[in-house]
Amino acid sequence: MEQETLILQEPNEQEKKLPNEKYEKLKKYIDELPEKEGTLIQVLHKAQEIFGYLPRDVQLFVARALGVSGAKVYGVVSFYNYFNDKPRGEYLINVCTGTACFVKGCGPLLESLSEKLGVGSGQTTEDGKFTLNGVRCIGACGLAPVIIVDDQVYGRVKLEEIDKIIAKYR
Template sequence: MPEELKVKEKNDLQKPIPKEHYEKLEEYIDSLPSLEGRLIQVLHHAQDIFGYLPRDVQLFIARRLGLAGAKVNGVVSFYSYFTEEPRGEYVINICTGTACFVKGANKLTEEFEKKLKISAGDTTEDRKFTLKDVRCVGACGLAPLVVINDKVFGRVKPEEIEGILEQYL
């Protein structure tokens, strides 16, 4: 295993991935009683370790589980929980389901974009925030809804966004 593996990121900067991360993932995989049917479980654990699933990590997992790299990438790209790009410390999910949309989710998105100076799907340069829109959170009674990491903000108004962000600065 190389001392440090380089990963090409969205902004084309090279960032080393510590070999300790790979060692930690390898220990986890070795601790499993069986590798059959464990891909999603291993991907979850890998994303917890690395923060995201770059191509090199996916290929490492594929080799260790005896799978094709394309199969691993297919799973990563299919499930919205997994990400191939680094995320911010705080992931802001704006629900865009029908109830939230009707109650102004698009205005919340516009306000977050304005305050953070990024578009939905992007991460701030300091990697503090990632802004995402999600299909449905399943809490329509709280529409429009924002979830930051595990904290839920219901019935959010655009004028409340500055105060919400201040909690994370």
């Protein structure tokens, strides 16, 4: 019940600015589903595609549209790394922290990125350019340590390459 309370708070200023057209697009998508039961993750993917992230209001909209509790939606959003409940930066930097990457030195890479960008894992830079995340295994163990910027994979990354990688996206 506590989770339900968390997402039923008043929307913040950014959430109040979400365009009705986006809600209408999501509603149309949900209405066109042949069956609503069992589609929560599918609908959340679509909602994130439309809005860019899943703020409280969007989570509650999905909950009402699918006839599930807000707590259930919040539980799914908070469980899966793919879903974001805060706006992400223009570029998403994921540093693999799985076992192979850990052994090969992902810790110092994540620390260096954090220091250079001025944000911790799970945070977005003030200019909205980068979101930095430490993520569990991404399945590229042979390339450890691995950094992914959006869809670009950087394997066997060395500390001295961090500035060059960031500069490519500035």
